[in-house]
Amino acid sequence: MTLRAFVGQLIAILAMAVAMPASADTHDEVQTSWRLLDYIAVDYIEAVEDGKVTNELEYAEMQEFSASVVERMAALPANAQRAQLVADAEALAEAISAKVEPAVVARDARRLASELIAAFPVPLAPDAVPDLARGAALYAQSCASCHGVSGDGAGPAAEGLDPPPIAFDDVARARERSAFALYQVIGQGLEGTAMPGFSDLPAEDRWSLAYYSGSIAFPEVERGRRIWNDEPAIRARIPDLAALSGLTPAALGEAIGTERADAVMAYLRAHPEAVASDTTGSLALARERLQQSLAAYEAGNKTEARELALSAYLDGFEPLEAVLSTRDADLLASVEIGMAELRAAISRGDPVAAVAEKVNALDVLFYRAETVLAPANASEASAFLGAFAILLREGLEALLIVIAMIAFLRKAERTEVLPFVHGGWLSALGAGALTWVAATYLIGVSGAGRELVEGFGSLFAALVLLSVGIWMHGKSQAGEWQRYIRKTMQHALSRRSAWFLFGLAFLVVYREVFETILFFAALWSQGHTDAILAGAAAAIVLLALIAWAMLRYSRRLPIGTFFAYSSVLIGILAVVLAGKGISGLQEAGLLGITPLPNLPRIPILGIAPALEPVAAQILTLALIALGYWRNRMKGMQSGTPQAETG
Numbered sequence: 001m002t003l004r005a006f007v008g009q010l011i012a013i014l015a016m017a018v019a020m021p022a023s024a025d026t027h028d029e030v031q032t033s034w035r036l037l038d039y040i041a042v043d044y045i046e047a048v049e050d051g052k053v054t055n056e057l058e059y060a061e062m063q064e065f066s067a068s069v070v071e072r073m074a075a076l077p078a079n080a081q082r083a084q085l086v087a088d089a090e091a092l093a094e095a096i097s098a099k100v101e102p103a104v105v106a107r108d109a110r111r112l113a114s115e116l117i118a119a120f121p122v123p124l125a126p127d128a129v130p131d132l133a134r135g136a137a138l139y140a141q142s143c144a145s146c147h148g149v150s151g152d153g154a155g156p157a158a159e160g161l162d163p164p165p166i167a168f169d170d171v172a173r174a175r176e177r178s179a180f181a182l183y184q185v186i187g188q189g190l191e192g193t194a195m196p197g198f199s200d201l202p203a204e205d206r207w208s209l210a211y212y213s214g215s216i217a218f219p220e221v222e223r224g225r226r227i228w229n230d231e232p233a234i235r236a237r238i239p240d241l242a243a244l245s246g247l248t249p250a251a252l253g254e255a256i257g258t259e260r261a262d263a264v265m266a267y268l269r270a271h272p273e274a275v276a277s278d279t280t281g282s283l284a285l286a287r288e289r290l291q292q293s294l295a296a297y298e299a300g301n302k303t304e305a306r307e308l309a310l311s312a313y314l315d316g317f318e319p320l321e322a323v324l325s326t327r328d329a330d331l332l333a334s335v336e337i338g339m340a341e342l343r344a345a346i347s348r349g350d351p352v353a354a355v356a357e358k359v360n361a362l363d364v365l366f367y368r369a370e371t372v373l374a375p376a377n378a379s380e381a382s383a384f385l386g387a388f389a390i391l392l393r394e395g396l397e398a399l400l401i402v403i404a405m406i407a408f409l410r411k412a413e414r415t416e417v418l419p420f421v422h423g424g425w426l427s428a429l430g431a432g433a434l435t436w437v438a439a440t441y442l443i444g445v446s447g448a449g450r451e452l453v454e455g456f457g458s459l460f461a462a463l464v465l466l467s468v469g470i471w472m473h474g475k476s477q478a479g480e481w482q483r484y485i486r487k488t489m490q491h492a493l494s495r496r497s498a499w500f501l502f503g504l505a506f507l508v509v510y511r512e513v514f515e516t517i518l519f520f521a522a523l524w525s526q527g528h529t530d531a532i533l534a535g536a537a538a539a540i541v542l543l544a545l546i547a548w549a550m551l552r553y554s555r556r557l558p559i560g561t562f563f564a565y566s567s568v569l570i571g572i573l574a575v576v577l578a579g580k581g582i583s584g585l586q587e588a589g590l591l592g593i594t595p596l597p598n599l600p601r602i603p604i605l606g607i608a609p610a611l612e613p614v615a616a617q618i619l620t621l622a623l624i625a626l627g628y629w630r631n632r633m634k635g636m637q638s639g640t641p642q643a644e645t646g
Helices: 003-018 020-046 056-075 082-097 102-119 132-142 179-188 203-215 221-230 232-237 241-246 249-256 258-270 280-298 302-327 329-348 352-373 380-411 415-442 447-474 478-488 495-524 529-556 559-587 611-638
Strands: none
Touching: 020 056, 020 082, 020 102, 020 179, 056 082, 082 102, 132 203, 179 203, 179 241, 203 258, 221 232, 221 258, 232 249, 232 352, 249 258, 280 302, 280 329, 280 352, 302 329, 302 352, 302 380, 329 352, 380 415, 380 495, 380 529, 380 559, 415 495, 559 611
8 A cells, every 4th residue: 555545544534524524414304315215115005996095094105204315415415326216216106196006015115125225325234243132131121012022013002103103024015115114213213103113222132123023923933944945945045134124025036936936934033043143144255256156157158257256265265264164164165176176167168057057056065054053153162272273283393493593493403594584484473463454454366366475475485394304314324413513514504504594484474374364354253352362372282382392302312313203294294285386376365275075184285186196295205205215325325324313
């Protein structure tokens, strides 16, 4: 971000702050107008039938509300849409005066309400999942006296009220009400009726009450659950709380049938957490990308289809991997295999039907993931274990390499180079913190970018470790080490070499920090902050103990034995990083994928169910074996013992 851009943003923020009162007024006017339009759409049918007034009081109310909408639309701040909004509002008022058919008025009122929200956006969804138990308690406390305990509109205080209170158990009327409409009425009341506003209630309470009252007319919760679970197409229609809150059962019924819509809305209004987990937005993006990918593939654009399928994984699903791995590792593996197979199918040019089948199968897996990742399934124990496992897993790889470097320098009595190693890993921690700040507040780091950093970083580290491991194995022979000391030690570890060690320490640590930031961001969104911090602290303590033990006991090992053990450890790490590097480049879309569905994914060993990373690991093993064999042959030719023991 440039200084000019920063100053510009600052000015914009200050301008918004100055204009806050006006914006708040506009916000209220928009909400009131929307509420009136919703009321017209629902209740006009009670006033007019076949071009004749059937209820004078109700009809007069419709005229009053439509006139109020016109007035309020004209008072909105000037923008490109206001003139059309006013014209449409006037047309609606004229239609009501002409006593046109209720279906036409309802359609026009809802269309105008949608146009209003598009021109002057207001929040349409709760910030948190509505609490139905809280909603029931609030209803009993503040609503039952008028609307009735069962929602039949016949509470003890309802007698004599004109118009009478809404009967929430009236299915026909309930089908026309969205949760957002109920939320608006609860907050602001309704002009011309005895319904007061409860603006003093916190927003989360008003949403809870709206969802509870909107659920009264729809009892088929279990049937709705089965439909929701079994049909990905319906879940795709309602990807998040915003979609659910603004949706009426009638609108959903036009798409899937009235009875099925009633059942689905019964389930979702009783269990809004089904669409409201913090993971839903990310999985919704994954679903959207997959559908776009399928559409592109159907249109014959294989390249675009592959890129969209890749984005579905990187930008939609991958941020959730850390949390999902701690709750259902098998499900995580299934999704990763499914995504890889989809990209492979697209690359091969498989029939459209086969690709569509894989997309549908992934959608089913995404629903299972939503269930597993729902806030209700989060616990302090899972948060603790997740944070602990993530930090321990990511930290251990970097720790082993850095400790091996430190132990080597101490064995070689070159402690003056240690500041370069320490500077490398400390700089990596600082760079990781800056990366988090930049990714959170300044720029967006794409999924492909993340995988490229991890992939190339892993491959570079693997190549370095491969050469270092073979070198250390060669020096594990006592005579060879002594000759090395005599011939080269005074020239070894030059300033250039010291900076190389700095770079290696920086790279291996930054790679793990980068990935840890990504995983912890996903974990943090699940809540239980204290448990997450405790898990991270426990992992740090264990890593510190491992580092202490390695440094302590490496001092006691004879130089040859130290080099022999270190070469094995470094060789293993090289194999692990080779697999991770190729997997990262595959996930970034740089390399193709040949799936091996029967091969388990073992992240700690870098094993992935695909031919390419496995081949890279086998090649690395072969190179290590060849290098070790050559070292052994050289040792035998020089007559030196294989390892120093004392």
